[in-house]
Amino acid sequence: MVVTTVKPAERHLRPYFRFIWPALIVSVLVIVFPWIFTLWMSLQDWRIGSARTFVGLDNYVGLLTNRRFLESIGHTIYFTILAVALPMILGTLSALVFHRKFHGRGFFRAIFIMPMMATPVAVSLIWTMMFHPQLGVLNYLLSLVGLPPSQWVYAPSTVIPSLILVEVWLWTPFVMIIVLGGLASLPSEPYEAAMIDGVSRWQMFWKITFPLVAPFLVVALIMRAIDALKVFETIWVISNGGPGTASEVLNIYLYAQAFSYNEIGTASAVVVVFFAIIVALSLVLLWARQKASWN
Amino acid sequence: MKVRTKRRIGRALDKAGLAAAVAVLLAPCLFVFFWVLSLSLKYDIDNTAWPPVFWPEEPTLDNFVKVFDESPMFLYFWNSVQVTGSATLAALVLGVPAAYGIARARAHKMAAVLLLSRMTPGLSYLIPLFTLFQVLGLIGTVWPIALTHLVITLPIVVWIMIGFFETLPLELEEAARIDGATLWQSFCYVSLPLARPGIVVGAILSFISSWNNFIFGAVFAGRTTRTMPVAVYNMLTFESFAWGPLAAAAIVVMLPVIILTIIIQKEIVQGLSTGGVK
Numbered sequence: 001m002v003v004t005t006v007k008p009a010e011r012h013l014r015p016y017f018r019f020i021w022p023a024l025i026v027s028v029l030v031i032v033f034p035w036i037f038t039l040w041m042s043l044q045d046w047r048i049g050s051a052r053t054f055v056g057l058d059n060y061v062g063l064l065t066n067r068r069f070l071e072s073i074g075h076t077i078y079f080t081i082l083a084v085a086l087p088m089i090l091g092t093l094s095a096l097v098f099h100r101k102f103h104g105r106g107f108f109r110a111i112f113i114m115p116m117m118a119t120p121v122a123v124s125l126i127w128t129m130m131f132h133p134q135l136g137v138l139n140y141l142l143s144l145v146g147l148p149p150s151q152w153v154y155a156p157s158t159v160i161p162s163l164i165l166v167e168v169w170l171w172t173p174f175v176m177i178i179v180l181g182g183l184a185s186l187p188s189e190p191y192e193a194a195m196i197d198g199v200s201r202w203q204m205f206w207k208i209t210f211p212l213v214a215p216f217l218v219v220a221l222i223m224r225a226i227d228a229l230k231v232f233e234t235i236w237v238i239s240n241g242g243p244g245t246a247s248e249v250l251n252i253y254l255y256a257q258a259f260s261y262n263e264i265g266t267a268s269a270v271v272v273v274f275f276a277i278i279v280a281l282s283l284v285l286l287w288a289r290q291k292a293s294w295n
Numbered sequence: 296m297k298v299r300t301k302r303r304i305g306r307a308l309d310k311a312g313l314a315a316a317v318a319v320l321l322a323p324c325l326f327v328f329f330w331v332l333s334l335s336l337k338y339d340i341d342n343t344a345w346p347p348v349f350w351p352e353e354p355t356l357d358n359f360v361k362v363f364d365e366s367p368m369f370l371y372f373w374n375s376v377q378v379t380g381s382a383t384l385a386a387l388v389l390g391v392p393a394a395y396g397i398a399r400a401r402a403h404k405m406a407a408v409l410l411l412s413r414m415t416p417g418l419s420y421l422i423p424l425f426t427l428f429q430v431l432g433l434i435g436t437v438w439p440i441a442l443t444h445l446v447i448t449l450p451i452v453v454w455i456m457i458g459f460f461e462t463l464p465l466e467l468e469e470a471a472r473i474d475g476a477t478l479w480q481s482f483c484y485v486s487l488p489l490a491r492p493g494i495v496v497g498a499i500l501s502f503i504s505s506w507n508n509f510i511f512g513a514v515f516a517g518r519t520t521r522t523m524p525v526a527v528y529n530m531l532t533f534e535s536f537a538w539g540p541l542a543a544a545a546i547v548v549m550l551p552v553i554i555l556t557i558i559i560q561k562e563i564v565q566g567l568s569t570g571g572v573k
Binding site for chain 2: 013014015016017018019020022023024026027030031032033034035037038041094097100102106108109110111112113114115117118119120121122123125126127128129130134135137140169177180181226229230232233237251254255258259264267268271274275278279282
């Protein structure tokens with residue numbers, strides 16, 4: 001649909017800003033104010049209850065040599081790569097399935113998206129019970145197919161893969177929904193043309209579907225990457241960053257600094273670093289998206 | 296003739312393949328929900344049995360009774376309703392007009408501020424706000440929790456409503472303006488009623504995210520101001536082996552959200568997929 005209205009002058013748009021002001025003021029209070037305050041606090045040496053001194057960039061320098069912090073970055077990267085890649089692949093495949101028309105599709109789709117709607121703390125609690133090495137149902141299922149039992153979240157080597165399993169279970173539907181939106185917006189003309197030319201189904205997928213859906217995939221990728229970097233609740237409930245610090249990702253480390261040790265200065269510096277990582281990554285991905293849509 | 300049978304077999308195979316694919320996709324989800332239901336309906340003797348008991352022989356509601364008896368679940372439920380209700384309502388009051396303004400004035404830079412807020416980890420708001428609320432003496436009431444939930448609900452409402460208002464034709468509003476309506480009147484009497492489906496989706500999605508939120512409540516809540524997810528988490532830390540009541544509590548927390556999801560699943564799919572692409 002092409003709407004050809006005369007481009008309204010700035011003057012005409014101005015009255016609309018009145019609608020925006022209240023929300024903007026509240027956003028500044030609850031969103032922008034914390035950002036500025038955090039930036040300021042990251043330059044202080046401050047434990048709750050004791051005096052505050054200005055230390056400049058000391059908190060940041062301290063982080064660079066802090067082994068636990070650097071390890072938590074490693075855990076975060078490991079977690080994020082798998083917690084993005086697996087739901088992306090599985091979510092895209094399930095979108096291809098749910099794009100087909102079949103009896104009861106709406107109902108099955110409702111069941112499929114249930115995990116991402118369910119309360120994460122409750123879901124984590126269920127998985128905690130399923131992961132139990134002696135009594136958990138997962139080890140029983142493994143024994144049914146003849147596999148040896150696993151320690152799941154109780155061993156340093158298996159804890160992150162186990163947590164990724166939960167993440168995949170939770171967020172595959174999210175990727176599915178976004179890709180499904182992309183598939184639904186596909187025009188039918190290229191397929192008709194390809195059909196006449198006798199193009200195979202596989203070629204149709206790679207040459208037509210994939211490029212047209214690519215922008216949606218990038219959106220799903222960006223959102224998933226941001227959410228995976230920010231992961232907190234599932235890990236906090238299921239393994240609490242343990243055993244030891246084997247599953248301590250950035251957000252868990254941050255929580256410990258801020259609310260267990262009350263090291264507000266250090267925690268604020270972690271927030272700033274964290275935020276910088278997230279913004280940088282989003283910009284790279286957005287740039288990739290623009291490139292993808294030009295081609 | 297041969298070609299037709301071949302085609303028929305092909306179609307049958309295709310159908311069987313599709314059915315198998317759907318079954319495989321749904322199995323993990325169904326199993327987990329089945330398992331929590333099963334745990335919640337069994338006595339703990341069965342819950343810690345090996346091999347696990349899948350079907351409760353004598354289903355019992357004892358676990359649910361226990362959850363409500365041993366903790367002030369109704370109070371926590373009421374806290375959650377207050378927090379989620381007020382955060383969603385405030386988000387609608389502030390966010391719907393804002394989304395309208397952004398959509399009509401094409402002020403997408405303002406929307407970017409909200410996108411940034413989605414990128415920021417929730418924890419990062421907590422340190423400054425915790426300090427602020429402590430200074431203001433608000434810690435221990437539900438209001439700090441409700442206020443911080445705006446960080447979650449406002450972006451959702453604005454995000455979904457921008458997409459929605461952009462699809463509404465300008466002509467109707469213009470017609471109202473020509474007939475002498477003010478901008479505010481044309482918003483209230485023309486755009487708002489047309490946007491009702493979008494408002495419903497935005498409200499429900501922000502309700503769900505706020506209901507599910509754990510971290511804000513975990514930091515700000517005192518003993519009597521716990522929200523449901525915080526209360527359930529506390530049960531886990533204190534009675535990690537009473538699986539029956541734990542499973543029952545998990546179901547109690549999830550139930551409102553699951554019911555809402557079933558009611559509006561179609562709209563959720565639409566709302567998320569259009570909101571995600573903008």
